[in-house]
Amino acid sequence: MKVGLLALQGAIGPHADALRELGAVPVEVRTPAQLADVDALIIPGGESTTISKLLDTSGLAQPLRDRLAAGLPTFGTCAGMIVLARTVLDGRADQNSYDAIDITVRRNAFGRQVDSFEADLAVDGLDAPLHAVFIRAPFVEQVGDGVDVLAAVDGHPVLCRQGAVLVSAFHPELTADRRLHELFLTLV
Structure with a gap:
């Protein structure tokens, strides 16, 4: 299974390590041809407006919209959550969102960099808490049907x-717990 890692901005190395540990093949995606050749995609954390602009300048914006509309399994972490949302609050007017999941998300909802934190989360479907790292994290203001x-x-x-x-507001790739990456791979 080839899992693309959107490699325009943000840390992809830890995601690649997690995928390799789980037996998937990570592939860096920077061009439409590379996007066309993957079975799934991870959009990592970083800065959502920068990612949005780089999707435009790289020629990936429309191919990504097309693949998402066709059902491409996608995992967005932190900024990736923002990029995939239907609606973005506190974003720039020129910031694109890709409407891949029916959520309204608020950028930097938990505060600035100094307000970053870690927490143990109870996750539906997991039998033990998941340790999560939140860095200038968004959160979801509203969820749609489904x-x-x-x-x-x-x-x-x-x-x-x-x-x-x-989508996650936190960075699961920054811990040794691979359960969310494993959950994502079951969606592919």
Whole structure:
């Protein structure tokens, strides 16, 4: 199974390590041809407006929209959650969102970099808490029909799934716990 890692901005190395540990083949995606050749995609954390602009300048914006509309299994972490959302609050006017999951997400909802934190989350479907690293993290303000909220912090959804799209407000790749990457691979 080839899992693309959107390699325009953000740390992809830890995601690649997690995929290799689980037997998947990570593939860096920077061009439409590379996107066309993967079975699934991870959009990593980073800066969502920068990722949005780089999708435009790389020629990936429309091919990504097309693949998402065709059901490409996709996992967005932190900024990736923002990119995949239907609606983005506190974003730039020129920031694209890709409407792959019916959520309204608020950028930097938990505060600035100095407000970053870690927490143990109860996740629907997992038998033990998941340690999560939140860095300038978003959270979900509203979920649409068909969206499953798998975990929340202080009543705010931070892990959601709709069909073959999984999004997290945190960085699961920064821990040794591979259960979310494993869950994503079951969606492929």
